Amino acid sequence: MVIVASVLFVLAIVVGSVAVAGLTGRLPRNRWAGVRTPETLASEETFALANRIAGPTMAAAALLLVIGGIGALTLGTVGGFGVAAVAVVAALVTAAYGGTVGARAAAAAAPAGCGDACGCGSAPSPDASEASATISAITTESRADAAAAADCGEDSCGSCSLKGACLPH
Known part of the structure; x- marks a missing residue:
């Protein structure tokens, strides 16, 4: 039970x-600890907000894990495992x-945009000439699709927020 x-x-x-790091705003945006969703990872501000709210x-x-650890130490084998399991699930x-x-x-x-996770407003990539050629080859039909996307709030960064939900299939 000590283990x-x-x-x-x-x-x-x-x-x-x-x-504690989330409550104090000292938890850096990362992919391992804290509240990690596409929305929270979109910017430093949303990551800090989510973790400040989730901190308590x-x-x-x-605290529940500490209580489970104390229960595991003080109760017998069967009771200790039971308290530890309940504490883990509750935590x-x-x-x-x-x-x-x-x-x-x-x-x-x-x-409203994609935040800084999608690369909006970032420097052009090495393949910028390819992207430029692709953009200039947009057909009239896909321009209509882009206009529909603009109505959905996805006009500048693609479909970060809605993942293409407004575009016709």
Whole structure:
């Protein structure tokens, strides 16, 4: 049971550290820790907002893991495993709830364009001449499709936000 408790305590430290970093705004945008959805990764501001909102539930999840670790140490083998399992499930549900709320807030606060995750406004790529040739070869029909996309709020960056949902198939 000492191994189970140790694993829960280490997980609690990791989750608690992410919670504190998210609450204080010190969690850098990354692909490993925090609330990571396309909307939250679109900009530094949305990532910080989502993780600041999810921070309290992440801290609660860390506390649940600590409680599970204490239960695993103090109860017998059967009771300790039971408390540890319940604590892990409760921590996952709690963290998932906070992540969902944070992701929704980030989606609501996301800029109208694609943010800086799609490369909008970035320097041209080495294949810019190919892209330029492709753009100049747009037919009248695809221009109508582009106009329909503009009505959907996807006019400058492609289909980052709606993934092509407004375009005819």
